[in-house]
Structures are given as structure tokens and as C-alpha cells.
Amino acid sequence: MKYPWKTDRRFNSYTAFIQEKFGTRVQKLSLNAGFTCPNRDGTVGVGGCIFCNNDAFSPSYVGGNKAISRQIIEGIEFHAKRYKTDKFFAHFQTYSNTYAPIEKLKAAYEEALSFDNVLGLVISTRPDCVDDEKLDYLVELAKKHYIMIEYGVESCFDKTLKIINRGHNFESAKRAIEITHEKGIPVGVHIIFGLPGETYEDMYNMVDILNKLPIDNIKFHQLQIVKETKLELLFQIYPKQLAAFPTYDSYVSFLILALEHLNPNIKIQRVAGEVRANTIVYPHWGNLRYDQMLNILEKEMARRDTWQGKLYHDS
Numbered sequence: 200m201k202y203p204w205k206t207d208r209r210f211n212s213y214t215a216f217i218q219e220k221f222g223t224r225v226q227k228l229s230l231n232a233g234f235t236c237p238n239r240d241g242t243v244g245v246g247g248c249i250f251c252n253n254d255a256f257s258p259s260y261v262g263g264n265k266a267i268s269r270q271i272i273e274g275i276e277f278h279a280k281r282y283k284t285d286k287f288f289a290h291f292q293t294y295s296n297t298y299a300p301i302e303k304l305k306a307a308y309e310e311a312l313s314f315d316n317v318l319g320l321v322i323s324t325r326p327d328c329v330d331d332e333k334l335d336y337l338v339e340l341a342k343k344h345y346i347m348i349e350y351g352v353e354s355c356f357d358k359t360l361k362i363i364n365r366g367h368n369f370e371s372a373k374r375a376i377e378i379t380h381e382k383g384i385p386v387g388v389h390i391i392f393g394l395p396g397e398t399y400e401d402m403y404n405m406v407d408i409l410n411k412l413p414i415d416n417i418k419f420h421q422l423q424i425v426k427e428t429k430l431e432l433l434f435q436i437y438p439k440q441l442a443a444f445p446t447y448d449s450y451v452s453f454l455i456l457a458l459e460h461l462n463p464n465i466k467i468q469r470v471a472g473e474v475r476a477n478t479i480v481y482p483h484w485g486n487l488r489y490d491q492m493l494n495i496l497e498k499e500m501a502r503r504d505t506w507q508g509k510l511y512h513d514s
């Protein structure tokens with residue numbers, strides 16, 4: 200067999216891994232626990248990352264300052280209509296979900312875990328918003344539940360992190376990934392391809408940097424220019440410089456190169472981002488749904504007879 204993973208997918212699918220681990224599909228329920236972000240409240244910055252508009256990807260059921268339980272009940276109803284599953288992960292997604300006093304975090308996480316069909320937590324946060332106390336608490340939770348932390352890394356280059364007003368450097372991300380892994384918590388990372396100032400070579404080189412980190416799974420996103428962000432204003436001035444992937448085909452060509460060099464042990468959670476159609480400024484890619492994007496990618500990988508890690512060398 201060509202692939203070190205158990206499916207015949209062309210990449211190491213996180214979805215397939217979870218399905219095998221739990222014996223069923225487990226759907227993520229996006230939640231907004233009302234946390235904020237140190238890059239918005241002035242602690243490390245104001246105004247946030249230049250691409251950030253959390254409203255663009257939040258599903259309708261998380262709006263309106265609803266209690267966690269209410270969001271979970273409505274989320275289960277929402278997903279039950281679309282997917283055949285009654286098992287869920289509570290995904291603390293909006294803003295920075297470890298950025299609060301520990302007692303507040305405990306209350307939010309434990310409210311979500313009080314639902315029998317919530318099997319675990321996926322916690323999205325910034326690398327500079329974790330510490331030993333929070334991670335050790337998560338280690339305790341992980342004795343009974345699936346717990347995964349997703350860090351917004353976005354880029355491995357400090358020059359880019361500065362341009363996007365990220366408010367932390369790559370060393371901070373590297374440290375958080377390593378500490379979290381050492382404590383036994385699986386680490387997901389979020390990477391954006393096409394950020395301002397990055398060449399294709401830079402993006403490609405990021406794969407080598409990521410390969411050296413103890414990452415469990417990864418989400419790759421294309422840069423999406425969303426309404427009501429600073430990036431939208433920049434795009435009006437520098438449209439060509441911010442148009443790394445004008446078509447989905449151009450993105451797929453790059454993504455396949457990246458996947459071929461990626462460590463095959465790193466699971467793939469996502470290969471592209473999706474925001475609500477009425478919020479996107481650029482690129483449009485013909486309003487492809489995510490399942491269509493995946494289908495096109497895997498067909499092209501099959502046509503090229505290639506797969507994740509085909510050109511990976513452990514060095």
C-alpha cells in the first residue's frame with residue numbers, strides 16, 4: 200500500500216481518524232463563549248489581525264450572546280438536519296478560547312461536556328493565551344474526554360506576523376505547540392497561504408518548518424479577504440499583491456506541492472477556508488462548497504498519482 204494511513208484517501212484525513220477512533224462520525228459544534236482576544240482588547244494590540252472578522256464564519260446558531268447550552272441544543276438541531284450523526288465535539292471557536300480566568304474557562308468547558316453526546320472539546324486559541332495552569336487542567340479533562348487545542352499560527356515568518364498585526368511571533372507559536380504536545384494534548388494548527396509579503400517559495404518553505412514540529416493535525420486556508428477588515432482596505436490599494444490564488448485551480452496546484460512535502464503523519468483537518476458568500480471580497484472561486492473543493496483536489500492528486508508525503512524526507 201502506498202499510504203501509511205488506513206484509508207485510500209490521498210491525504211491523511213483527520214475526519215477519517217476521528218471516525219475510526221470513535222466508530223462514528225463526530226461533528227464539531229461551533230460555539231461562541233463570549234471570550235475576547237488580547238489582540239483586540241489592547242493587551243497586546245487593538246483592532247486585531249488584519250484579516251479577522253469572526254462573524255464571517257460563525258454559523259447562525261452562535262449569535263446573540265446565547266448560553267453555551269442553548270448554542271449546543273440549537274447546534275445539534277442545525278447539524279442533525281445536515282449530517283447523520285448524534286455525536287459532537289464542542290468547538291470553542293470564536294476569538295481566543297483560553298483567554299479568560301481559569302474558573303471562567305472551567306465553567307464554559309464543563310457546561311459543554313455535561314451533554315452526553317458531546318464527546319470532547321476542540322479549543323481554538325492564540326499561542327500566547329495558554330499557560331501551565333490552563334494546560335494542566337486540560338490534561339485532567341483529557342483523562343475522560345477528547346481534548347484538542349488548535350493554535351492560530353497563520354505564518355512561520357515574523358515579517359508576515361508583523362504585517363498582519365498578529366501580536367505574537369513564531370517563537371511563541373513554536374513554544375506553545377511543543378509544551379502542549381509534551382503534556383500529551385493533540386495540537387492542531389491553522390495556517391494561511393497567500394498572506395501579504397509572502398512568496399510561493401516562502402509558503403512552500405513553511406511546510407518544512409511545520410514538519411519539524413509535533414503537530415497532530417493541520418488546517419490550511421487560502422487568504423480570504425473579508426468585508427469590514429483592514430485587509431479589505433489594503434486590497435483596494437494593492438489588489439495584485441494580495442491575489443496569490445485567483446482561482447481554485449491555482450490554489451490546488453500549490454496545495455498539492457505543499458501536501459507532497461508535508462509529513463504524512465500530520466493529519467489534515469481542512470485544505471481550504473469557507474466564509475459566508477455575502478462576506479467575501481476576494482477570491483470568489485465560483486462559490487465552491489467545501490465538499491466540491493475536496494473532490495477537485497483529490498481528483499487532481501489521483502490524476503497526478505501523488506499523495507501527502509510523497510516527497511517528504513525525514514531529516
Ligand code: SF4
Pocket residue numbers: 236237238239246247248251252293294295325351365
Ligand atoms: S484572528 Fe484570532 S487572534 Fe487575530 S484578532 Fe481575530 S480572534 Fe484575535
